[in-house]
Amino acid sequence: MVTRFLLISTVCALLVHAEPLAQRTGQTDLASLRTGKPSGAYFEAEMQMRTILYPPGASADESDFEFKIYQNPDNIVRLEMVSGPRSGGVGEGRDVHIIDYGNEGIITYDKGKNIAFQGRLQDTDTLRPSPSATKLGDLTILGYRCAGSQDTIKHPRGSLMVTLETWFASDSPFKTPLLVIIRTVSPDGVLSSLSVRTVKSIRTTAWLDPGLFQVPSSYRIVGR
Numbered sequence: 001m002v003t004r005f006l007l008i009s010t011v012c013a014l015l016v017h018a019e020p021l022a023q024r025t026g027q028t029d030l031a032s033l034r035t036g037k038p039s040g041a042y043f044e045a046e047m048q049m050r051t052i053l054y055p056p057g058a059s060a061d062e063s064d065f066e067f068k069i070y071q072n073p074d075n076i077v078r079l080e081m082v083s084g085p086r087s088g089g090v091g092e093g094r095d096v097h098i099i100d101y102g103n104e105g106i107i108t109y110d111k112g113k114n115i116a117f118q119g120r121l122q123d124t125d126t127l128r129p130s131p132s133a134t135k136l137g138d139l140t141i142l143g144y145r146c147a148g149s150q151d152t153i154k155h156p157r158g159s160l161m162v163t164l165e166t167w168f169a170s171d172s173p174f175k176t177p178l179l180v181i182i183r184t185v186s187p188d189g190v191l192s193s194l195s196v197r198t199v200k201s202i203r204t205t206a207w208l209d210p211g212l213f214q215v216p217s218s219y220r221i222v223g224r
Contacts, residue, residue, distance in 0.1 A: 042205045043174050045069040049084075049197040054190070069176055069199070075101040076213045077175050093117045093224070098213055099125060101175060107215055108224070116215045117224035127166050127177050136165070141178045142202060144169040159187045174202060 047067040052060050065084035071077045079097040093108030099121065100106065106125050109116035123130065129149035136148030146167040153162045167179040180197040215221060 040073050041071075041173060042073065042208045043069070043071040043202060044205055044208070045071075045174070045176065045202045046200045047176070047197060048200055049195060051193065051195040053193045056190075070208055070212050071175060072208060072210075072213055075173070075175060077101070078212050079176070097125070098215070099175075101126070107221065109215060109219055114219050116219045116221045118221050119224040126175070127164065127180060128168075129166060136167075138170070139167060139179075141167060141169075142199065144174075144178060144202075145171045146178055155184075160192060161185045161187075172202075178202075 045068070047069055049065040049067070051063045051065070053063075054060055063085050066082050068080045068082055069077065070080075077097075077099045079099065081095050093110060093116070095110040096108065098107045101121070104121040105118065106121045107116050107118045130151050133149035133151045136150055139146050139148060147170045148165065148167045150166075151164045153164060154160075155162055161184070163183045163185070165179075165181040166177040168177045176199060177197075178199045180195070182193075182195040182197075183191060184193040186192050
């Protein structure tokens, strides 16, 4: 049970954003993904995630999640889980993430509760590549040119190694990676978990309700 909790926590901590990929082209500077300039556009998107756990001596355990994504011209993104397993002990504040790229802040909360958690934005919140990430070149996803990168991370609470592969649109101000692949490997080289997150659709819209990017007034905001 502890192993299962650790594996789910690893994946959800790193995640908390399709159509088939097209040809690989040149490389795009990943530094452009860190800009805080206003996008000047409203976006709506749908995203799905499948996580497969491989517990020792047991059959694989699959979980599917669906998300809605909203982004305003000030580069504030709402990532909202609309379906998925409700159990698993993966911590609080996973239903809704409000990410403020301009001010480097994040607020998370669960629906039906009254506490929201506020903190500074970390790369594990945005899945932005580290400066040492390996560049994977470019792919076309959903018609967008995307820059790929790969990081290998040792989880601080155990000996698991996590390989994080991300693909961000380089020709659009859309902030969420269009494709994320996370592999967790045990010290003996055995695959412990696999998570694939894909943005299924993206569209621009003329306006979005400002309330989408605010915490409900009934919630108390605390530091995380």
